């Protein structure tokens with residue numbers, strides 16, 4: 001999974017491309033590359049490297065990279081190690097056709113063997129087959145239409161026009177690219193630059209791609225933050241779209257049919273400040289501090305004076321299966337507790353990657369809910385497609401407008417967390433929980449007044465999250481400094497807070513590189529006890545404090561005492577009104593009292609802060625943890 005960008009206009013392309021790439025570096029950051037085309041001189045300037053985009057911004061100069069057309073790429077390796085050789089753009093044999101690509105070409109080896117054995121390959125990537133295929137297709141097309149023996153995009157001209165929207169040259173090029181794409185199995189979003197051509201060609205299949213609209217200039221990118229500094233008018237390309245993008249004209253087709261008029265522009269409500277760090281040291285900290293706002297924005301619109309309106313119809317007598325990956329999977333697990341508690345409807349939860357290749361059997365009476373903040377996680381998209389094959393109704397819960405999940409699912413509920421740049425999901429998890437509460441109330445199908453008090457409590461969640469940020473941050477920092485000295489940490493919880501313990505452990509391990517495991521509080525005694533020593537601190541979430549089931553509180557407290565008896569230090573997260581537990585443990589983080597079912601909200605805010613400050617104490621690359629990426633578009 002990678003980030004790709006393109007620019008065509010009248011300004012110098014280099015700084016625009018680098019600025020855009022920097023904003024989507026979270027999509028992959030093991031290497032990068034940029035190509036700028038100067039059609040005035042006929043020259044093409046290429047740079048590839050392993051350094052972060054920030055150092056390219058410092059070191060590359062417009063005088064060395066003149067030109068008003070260009071493409072760029074920031075990579076997350078799938079085929080071939082991160083290296084200059086494997087960095088994009090990749091080119092044809094003559095160095096005239098350049099391609100940046102996000103996705104995976106599954107049949108690249110057989111394409112190489114069958115059709116491209118005479119080509120000189122310079123990388124180990126799957127992507128490189130694309131420029132070679134285009135070169136071949138273009139040569140074939142030119143032979144068919146002209147008497148040129150040698151292909152040179154700069155030199156050909158062709159008089160007969162095939163479309164009112166495209167010149168003959170553009171048509172020929174577009175046809176060659178379309179033919180090349182027809183050979184590809186797998187997924188792609190690509191941008192193609194051709195020497196001498198005063199535009200770019202973009203196409204997508206199962207990978208996101210947008211066009212940002214400017215004044216006598218246009219931008220292409222994998223993701224909205226890449227173009228936000230330049231424009232907030234965006235066209236979302238759809239599955240199978242191919243676009244010829246010039247500075248003052250855009251042509252889009254799907255299959256062989258022109259669809260330009262059907263691809264309207266959307267106004268993106270996010271400002272550039274939304275997508276920037278806003279004064280925080282890291283995006284992750286900014287995004288944790290945006291958790292109250294994410295709750296407000298997510299509730300807004302769905303929770304109206306007339307009740308809950310999720311914009312979709314779901315029957316209450318349904319069976320629900322939730323599929324997801326990573327943090328979203330833990331949200332789904334919380335959702336199971338929430339919906340079963342509020343609506344009494346059984347909910348099954350599966351990891352998307354397991355669901356996809358196992359012999360699960362679903363009836364068409366099952367509604368499959370895919371939770372995915374990015375809307376692009378390959379495993380989750382495959383799960384959605386599988387669910388559709390079973391004839392199930394599908395619903396996507398996602399943060400990203402126009403993302404692939406929204407195109408596959410029958411219905412979408414947006415979480416409205418705003419752009420999330422830190423690789424570790426934070427505010428999107430909280431916003432997912434909010435949708436799941438709303439869904440729980442909605443499915444309960446009880447008269448609103450029966451839930452009046454509960455809904456009033458849900459409305460307090462932004463306030464409670466804010467209280468954790470304001471009141472608990474100092475003590476959390478203190479415990480984070482303590483945890484930073486260990487290499488193994490357990491997180492335990494019960495009930496709706498068990499998945500929250502999983503989430504706490506995931507966050508800690510991914511950003512601080514401390515080995516962390518989430519466990520059911522009652523399960524430690526069945527094995528992990530053997531690991532408990534004074535060097536294995538345990539973070540315990542004490543559920544049931546306020547209104548919850550007091551037996552959960554008692555049982556968890558019992559487990560905590562057992563842990564203490566085995567010498568492990570214990571930090572407890574519990575509600576403010578709990579003055580019992582501090583007698584037995586080493587440290588207590590207090591969060592505001594609320595109904596037990598809502599306690600994941602304040603508790604998660606505390607755990608996100610704990611992971612953040614621990615990683616910060618250890619000096620980790622918090623926004624871009626090693627080996628990880630924000631949206632994983634490969635299975």
Ligand code: G6P
Nearest residue numbers: 326327328372373374377425629
């Ligand atoms: C990646 C991210 C995680 C995220 C997971 C699922 O692994 O690093 O933070 O939870 O993908 O992403 P999704 O977009 O489907 O929620």
